[in-house]
Amino acid sequence: MTPVGDRTATGTAAVPVVSCLGVPVTAHTREGAARRVVHRALHLRDTREAHRTGDAEEAVAPEGSDVHLCNAYTLALGDRDPDLLRTLRQAFLNLADGQPVVWANQLLHRGTALPRRRVYGPDLMLDVLSMSQGTGLRHYLLGSTPEVLSALQREVRRRFPRALIAGACSPPFRSLTAQELREQEEDIRARGADIVWVGLGTPLQDHRAAELSAALPVVTVAVGAAFDFIAGNKRQAPAWMQNGGLEWMFRLACEPRRMWRRYLFGNARFVGGVVRQAALRTSPGASAPTGRPSDAGAALVGRRERTR
Template sequence: MNIHESTEPDTEKKTDSILGIECAVSYDYSLDLGTVVISWIKKSESRYICCANVHMLVIAKESREFRDVITSADLITLDGRPIFWLVFLKNIFYYFLGYSPLNKHRILQFCGRDVMEETIKLASDMSFPIGFYGNRKEVLDSLISKIKADYSKVRINYIFSPPFRPLSPQEDMEIISAINRSNIRILFVSLGCPKQEYWMHDKKNKVQAVMIGVGGAFEVVSNFKPRPPKVVQNLGFEWLFRLLLEPNRLIFRNLYYSPKFVLILLTRFILKSIKYSRSRLHIIKFSVSR
């Protein structure tokens, strides 16, 4: 992520359909994620970023309410190779058909921990105060120690581990007030999907910061959980790496959401192929009749 302090970009958001869900997946080639976040910070805007994976998109497909939460995000990065490959290959397919959905726009591929680490570096270099919301206290303590060791100039103004129960309206208001009083510009949220996305959606225009949902990144960056090797990530097998580490927690997610993702994908491909074939047949019949 490059840093351009003086740039005030026209952040034209480009969307692409992922499983029929319109998601903001890219910005102009001249921009990068850091430039976009800086432009929001300088304007003191309340925004939120989601890192989409298979689990999140299948839930959004099943729930209209959650789909609205996702499509309302200011940016969705592609978390994990399966989603990245889906968008990449789809755009290549359309390119050969004579279409170019994203034109000269790049496809961003950042998983939650990459977004978090790159944004922390940006905040440290530019003295933007940051905060952390979610996960367990012991994870947060380890995370803060690790970040302070890695980034000497980092300013951490807010840290909170919420209780594992619904918050009362009074508690919710107190948390919002505390976050805003801290003057943080970036808030990393680790509540798990879909809870963190609902939380950020509800707090938009209430929390005056850029909120970034990073899922389990707190535990990986703090070294509570091992980081998958780069080759495993690039080959698209991070899900298997995590499943072997936490089978009890992830077995249902992998047995339910992954096959459903493939089924939805195949169904949409077949329907689109039929639709395309019919449209081509109609064009041929029209040409012959003339």
């Protein structure tokens, strides 16, 4: 992965943003997504510093930016959960984490040039860690268990010796009090974090990433099981299964009691939502809203993001 050598975005190529079950998904390549995260974090850091020194042109300090890795399960949850759908629709950046999401977008938006491969959460995290070496960007790890976080930090230091880990937090496996949430935010702020990796499980991690980015001028990335995979706590599916959209089958075989409901009902709802959206697009009366989440976001089709 090519490191980021300066603070300016490379090029001004437009990146398509397409709607999948009502969620705007930016069609970045793997490298493009990593560069987007790094450049955004550098921009926010520079803006924070300008406000601190009084050199900023804007009177209001910047808000952070939340990034979400969307697989079929995430989008299926959003299809029935208005709060999650709202979080994703208001996000700074949504990426296609699942290969079935990539295929669905290709089916639904045939006239748009889209990448053929997903942006896999663990790959994105590794790429950003690699690119951020030498930039001074500081990473914060939020989620999982103390044991996994320790193993993750050791692995990051081994692979990326110049990557800066500002801190880590393993919150209790329960709802946090308002005071605990404030203390969490203050710890992130005090440690000077620029990128916060949130591994709390969907949909909690998506909501928390959005909350943190609203409270702090940092980039937050809801990254799923990346902590476990990179730390070596869980096995990843073979590449051929990942590329063939069969990762869910591998994870189901590894954790049947935890995953069966997620994949049985989640996959069915995702497929149903894609079929419904496809039917709406081809129907003569497609302009009439139906009120379903997966029918929302028609105005997003054809929208394009310009890299900064």
